[in-house]
Amino acid sequence: MYRTVQLSLLARIRDVLAQKYGLSFTNLAVEQPPSISLGELALPVAFELAKRLRKAPKVIATELAAELSATLPEGIGSIEVAGAGYLNVRLERAAIAQDIAGDRHADIGGKGFRLVEHTSINPNKAAHIGHLRNAILGDTFQRLLRSDKYKSGYEVGVQNYIDNTGVQVADVVVGLTHLEAFDLAQTRQLLADLEEKGERIDFYCWNLYARVSQWYTADADQVGMRKQLRLETLHAIEHGGNETAEIADVIATAVLQRHLETMARLSIEYDFLPRESEILHLHFWDAARQLMTEKGVLYLETEGKNKGCWVMRRAQVNGTEANQPSSDGPDEDAKVIVRSNGTVTYVGKDIAYHLWKFGLLPSKDFGYRKFWQYPTHTCWISTDGESDPDHPIFGRADAIYNVIDSRQNDPQTQVVQALRGMGFTEEADRYTHFSYEMVALTPRCALELGYAVSEEDQRRPFIEVSGRKGFGVKADDLLDRLIGAARAEVDARHPELPDAERDTIARQIGVGALRYFMLRYTRNTVIAFDFKDALSFEGETGPYVQYAIVRAANIFRKANTTAEASLEEFANLKLNGLLDGEEGSVVWETWLLASKLTLTIEQCIATSEPAYLARYAFQLAQQFNNFYHRHHILNETDPAKRGLYLATAAVAQREMVRALGYLGIEAPERM
């Protein structure tokens, strides 16, 4: 509702500015005064105008206030001049409260298909906390975009790209075939044995991957041979149609299934899993290469260090004519796309894949088959075999978001530059590298886990996790610890509840703590992971918000009513100034904050920053807790006050539940 008021106020201001001064602004600032006693909205527009009109801000503000006050937009009580020239706006609190109670709010959404790619873990080891940050960011953002009961939203597809033919998978295959001397049948047996023992293949691979990585360089005489073996294994996997490739497929698929299970514990689901094997076998690159050559961004280098390679010119950062061939000598800064041996680089394959995402390779598409069934929808996977005719369409995105960590800034930029160079400027503009910083471990955390930490590393603020060293915290282990800690707390507080219910509550709290922890930091902050912080259920955490919701629920239960009924009664309530003055302001501030969900979601989408919503949920819970302690609802004897307070709890609860919902966090019944 706050956004609705903002928009109508801005429209009115624009009219006045155009009529009175003949001025038009594209961006007009609206803010909130430092104290609610000054009003609900503030416009610093008079400062902006002072220079252009050669008048003092206060004079302009006075003129504008007079003009605006003649016909005030609906819901606005008064506009006055304050400070050095602010226009402060006071709302008609009772009227706006009725709008909020009636759940009137601005809509969010638009046309076009938006493709969100996240998770994309190499299917050769267990997911760790860094992958969790990626998946939680991507999943939350996807929820903000998607259409639902609250907003029109956008049409959204969620992809999880699977690099099933890369070196990381090859490493694990080398481990199986050479360290363990397994063939395909024995690999299958391994999976069956692990299953029998209730052990996880991704955990097994976590250790094997670390072992192989050490093994390559363990013996100085053997390094060359072992590296050669690794390369041959990679090529066999890429090529396909041999036993090595089949072992890779068996392992990668089993690990992928484990990843989907892990993410499902966190309510993270996918629509489509495009795999690199299909990008190779269906020859996406050939079509991309033809297009790039036609558009003139790809050319054969004939001299210099890149002689014999097909290269792409790098655009100058601020150069106006980036793609003009220089007259003297080869462009040594050009990016190699096709090696002199004819194979394609990573960036080349990525360009092809992104051309497909935007529907720019009309002759190419994946085959699709069903892979995984969620309660409400199917997750599809790519295939080079027969395609299921019922498959949805993914490769026609109007806008894309790639949740990829900031270490891949350069290659991501190169893909965008390739699109731009080919003249696909609209696509390039709608390509968002949803970049985020890594999750590292504090030295203390590393020591606690039993890793050897060098003197030098102990002095650093954080240590990067490393799959090759097997150094990190596995996603499932962390989640198990969180749920275990929550379970102990629930057991102590609710011994009367049945086991299954306590399990559910503990899971909701554990997941809430984890998702909130990953979302509370803005994207380009490195998270230095520590169990002490992550396992906290107090202060700025998910459980804090959940607890506030439970409190509200307890009130309705004890009052023998519901939130919905309280809001219906509120519609006929005479407030008589109960929201005004010193006493009413705490209550009113709760309403005002509760009305800002749409505004917050808009900000999150515009800036690709889910952390704002996490912060909002916390602030609202904090505001509600403050209200809760000041006004004892059940003891309130004045019927008007009681009605107002019940409605306040209802509105706060409704918006907290919604905000948590977008964060992928459930609200328990009790906790």
Place this chain on the structure above:
RNA sequence: GCGCCUGUAGCUCAGCUGGAUAGAGCAACUGGCUUCGAACCAGUAGGUCGGGAGUUCGAAUCUCUCCGGGCGCACCA
């Protein structure tokens, strides 16, 4: 060497397109449970926003410069 990110309270972080007195959480201290459940609330203390210069009516926010940290810069993926 080049590029991107970053430096705000003892610690961990917010601070929206420059706007009124720089805010949270944790830690510390003081108070509040015969309770709408304290996974909470109220209060105290704690900051020359890395240093300097500039633009502006106004700068934590924009520009320049210096200092300190992080991450990238392969015919790897």
